[in-house]
Amino acid sequence: MTSCSVCGKPVERGVRCSTCGATLHRECAKKILGKFYCRKCYREGRKEARYERMRQWGVPGRT
Numbered sequence: 935m936t937s938c939s940v941c942g943k944p945v946e947r948g949v950r951c952s953t954c955g956a957t958l959h960r961e962c963a964k965k966i967l968g969k970f971y972c973r974k975c976y977r978e979g980r981k982e983a984r985y986e987r988m989r990q991w992g993v994p995g996r997t
């Protein structure tokens with residue numbers, strides 16, 4: 935059985951980290967913009983989500 939990469943307990947029906955593919959419990963995973971991330975990838979995911987938003991809004995200060 936796969937174990938959760940956050941808490942280390944076995945996972946029966948979990949989710950996958952969308953960056954590294956680690957198996958996680960639904961309650962252990964962090965969700966950003968509909969994607970699940972492990973603790974390790976959460977920071978990266980948050981950064982990317984911010985970049986994504988910036989791309990949508992356009993870069994401030996350059997009109």
Ligand SMILES: [Zn+2]
Nearest residue numbers: 938941959962
């Ligand atoms: Zn867990």
Ligand SMILES: [Zn+2]
Nearest residue numbers: 951954972975
């Ligand atoms: Zn990950």
